[in-house]
Amino acid sequence: MVTLYITSTEKFSGKSALCIGLGRSFQRRGYALGYLKPVSTSDRVLPERTSDEDANFMKQVFSLSESLEVLSPVTLTPFTVEAILKGEGPVDYQERLHAAYERASTGKDVLILEGGGNLREGYLLGLAPPLVSELFQAQELVVVKYNSDPQIVDDALAARAILDDSLLGVVFNVVPRQRLPFIKEVVQPFLAARGVTVLAALPRERVLSSVSVGELVDGLAGELLCGEGYTDELVEHLMVGAMNVEAALRYFRRKPNKAVITGGDRPDIQLAALETSTKCLILTGNLEPSPIILGRAEEIRVPVLLVKEDTLTTVQNIEAFFGKTRFHQPKKIQCFERVLEEHFDFARLEQALGL
Numbered sequence: 001m002v003t004l005y006i007t008s009t010e011k012f013s014g015k016s017a018l019c020i021g022l023g024r025s026f027q028r029r030g031y032a033l034g035y036l037k038p039v040s041t042s043d044r045v046l047p048e049r050t051s052d053e054d055a056n057f058m059k060q061v062f063s064l065s066e067s068l069e070v071l072s073p074v075t076l077t078p079f080t081v082e083a084i085l086k087g088e089g090p091v092d093y094q095e096r097l098h099a100a101y102e103r104a105s106t107g108k109d110v111l112i113l114e115g116g117g118n119l120r121e122g123y124l125l126g127l128a129p130p131l132v133s134e135l136f137q138a139q140e141l142v143v144v145k146y147n148s149d150p151q152i153v154d155d156a157l158a159a160r161a162i163l164d165d166s167l168l169g170v171v172f173n174v175v176p177r178q179r180l181p182f183i184k185e186v187v188q189p190f191l192a193a194r195g196v197t198v199l200a201a202l203p204r205e206r207v208l209s210s211v212s213v214g215e216l217v218d219g220l221a222g223e224l225l226c227g228e229g230y231t232d233e234l235v236e237h238l239m240v241g242a243m244n245v246e247a248a249l250r251y252f253r254r255k256p257n258k259a260v261i262t263g264g265d266r267p268d269i270q271l272a273a274l275e276t277s278t279k280c281l282i283l284t285g286n287l288e289p290s291p292i293i294l295g296r297a298e299e300i301r302v303p304v305l306l307v308k309e310d311t312l313t314t315v316q317n318i319e320a321f322f323g324k325t326r327f328h329q330p331k332k333i334q335c336f337e338r339v340l341e342e343h344f345d346f347a348r349l350e351q352a353l354g355l
Contacts, residue, residue: 001108002353003138004168007115007129009155013145014173014336016054017208017327019114021340022141022349023062024333026110031355034108035062038097038115038132039122040075054114057328066104073100074125084124093125094135101136110355113138119162130163139168139353141199146175153187160196168352169197171344174204197352200344207257207335210234211322213280213303216259219321220307220314222282226294227303233279234331235259238318240311241269252276261314264306267293278302284311 006022008015019035026033040052055072058064064071073096105111113136115121115129122128133140142159144152156170170191172183180201188198214231217224224231237255241248241262249272252260259280260273264287273281274296281297283289286308297304307314327333 001105001111002355003105003111003113003136004353005113005115005129005133005136005138005140006143007119007140008143008145009118009159010145011117013117013143014171014202014208014327015114015117015143016057017332017336018141018143018171018173018340019058019112020061020327020333021336021344023058023112024337025340025346027062031109032107033062034066034104034111035059035064035071036101036104036111036113037072038074038113039125039127040072041116041121053328058114061333070100070103073097074127076122076125081124093127097127097132098135110353115140119159130166133163133166139166141168141349142170144170144172146172146179146204149179149182149187152183153191156191156196156198157194160194167196168349169199171199172201174209175201177203197348199349200340202339202343205335205339206236207234208327208332208339209322210236210257210332211318212329213259213305215321216280216282216318217303217305220282220305220309220317222305222307225283225288225304225306226298227280227301230301230303232329233303234329235279238315238322239273240315241266241273242311243269245269245272248272249275252278259318261311261318263287263311264289271296274300274302280305282307282314284309284314 006015006019023033035058037052037055052072055068059071074093119129140163144155146152152172160167183201191198213233237258239255239258239260241260245268248269252273253276256277257279259282260278261282262269264283264285267290270289270293281302281304283306
């Protein structure tokens with residue numbers, strides 16, 4: 001069995017997406033797959049226990065029989081941190097993780113370990129990426145989100161310095177398409193000469209940074225007035241309606257799959273938005289729309305969300321989490337798998353893992 005440790009240099013880089021994409025690819029190729037998240041720092045309360053949201057989703061996606069306690073054995077909560085810092089109730093986290101590893105790896109050909117949001121996460125517990133890799137003889141694949149050319153090179157070299165020879169390679173993600181040739185022709189040879197293998201440069205896809213209508217409802221703490229059955233729809237663009245109706249129609253036709261944010265007292269703008277490719281109508285100022293608007297929205301299956309804040313505040317609130325939501329929608333998974341098949345070097349990965 002081989003152990004592949006997938007981690008990243010910063011949060012919301014696409015680490016979970018890569019775990020899903022590679023995991024499903026391994027399964028299609030006939031390998032028995034296992035999954036384990038050594039340290040969870042982003043947990044939510046499920047009915048049966050406090051559990052990592054990613055681990056719960058991976059259990060479903062990969063059809064895993066192991067319990068959530070095995071898939072996510074160590075949860076770092078504020079209470080855990082305080083207890084560690086005060087020296088209260090010493091716990092051997094390595095022993096706990098090792099026991100979970102033994103159960104999660106039984107009968108598997110490939111075990112994917114999902115690391116944290118950066119290469120430092122876990123030092124407090126003695127479970128930082130280099131230590132976990134050494135503990136299980138794992139090879140690391142590091143996801144580097146593109147912000148600039150110098151940044152991705154620095155991050156790749158930093159990963160090599162921290163992880164040393166156990167670094168299998170890096171994956172550049174969310175790369176503007178116009179930068180792909182430069183990365184392949186210039187950056188990859190530069191890094192290869194310094195011991196860093198680039199297994200993929202994945203282009204930016206807007207659907208992958210989209211948010212679902214349900215996530216907008218939760219994030220804005222709004223009231224869903226209609227469209228309860230369509231909250232899984234993905235919003236790729238945000239548009240503000242604050243103009244006359246003639247200009248609004250031209251404006252709204254520019255972007256598909258959008259959420260339109262406008263005042264609850266603007267029925268003309270609301271109707272214009274509903275005549276174009278709109279996934280969600282967000283009405284601000286706690287002003288409810290007319291029955292005509294709700295009736296039209298119900299007819300064309302567009303959810304209408306009512307929020308208390310004004311338009312500017314609502315936009316700012318959405319921008320705070322837009323592109324930083326979980327990779328838990330089938331449309332996103334399908335899109336990312338397509339991108340991987342086109343750009344990821346699977347043959348090189350299998351060879352490096354000895355599969």
